[in-house]
Amino acid sequence: MAFPNGFNSSGTFNLAAGTAINLDGGTFSFGASSGKTGAGQLLVDGGDVNLQGTVPGLSWTGGRLVSSSFTVAAGAVLAISGPADKVFVRTVINNDRHYLRNFRPQRWPFCDPKARLTNPGHEGKPRAKKGHRW
Secondary structure, X not given: OEEOOEEEEOOEEEOOOOOEEEEOOEEEEEOOOXXXXXXXXXXXXXXXXXXXXXXXXXXEEEEEEEXXXXXXXXXXXXXXXXXXXXXXXXXXXXXXXXXXXOOOOOOOOEEOOOOEEEOOOOOOOOOOOOOOOO
16 A cells, blocks of 8 residues: 555554555654554665654655654664665654664765664664764
8 A cells, every 4th residue: 555645544454464555755744642463564775764753663765864863662672674776864763672684784874964763772783873874
């Protein structure tokens, strides 16, 4: 299922294995009570995407996160993988004490000077990186 123009959500996504909600463009706002169950994924695989709020897990395989400011929900996973370019533009991601799965993409994210990924809960994982390509 694709959402090319964004949405607002404070509910739960029940996603069976092999299913995906494609966040293809626009602004996606997640309330603090947003959740995800099942083995399916919330997927950013291309386009310019703005994420806001508390994201209940995310698979990022391509595209740009633009003017985003979000926290990965407690117990959720931020998976960054695949060969496509991934770009942070004026984006802040708080992944405090959560797991970065598959953070060995073949092409590392590009960042502008105002982009920041914080992941202070894990030694050896990316900390605040500003204005540079990993």
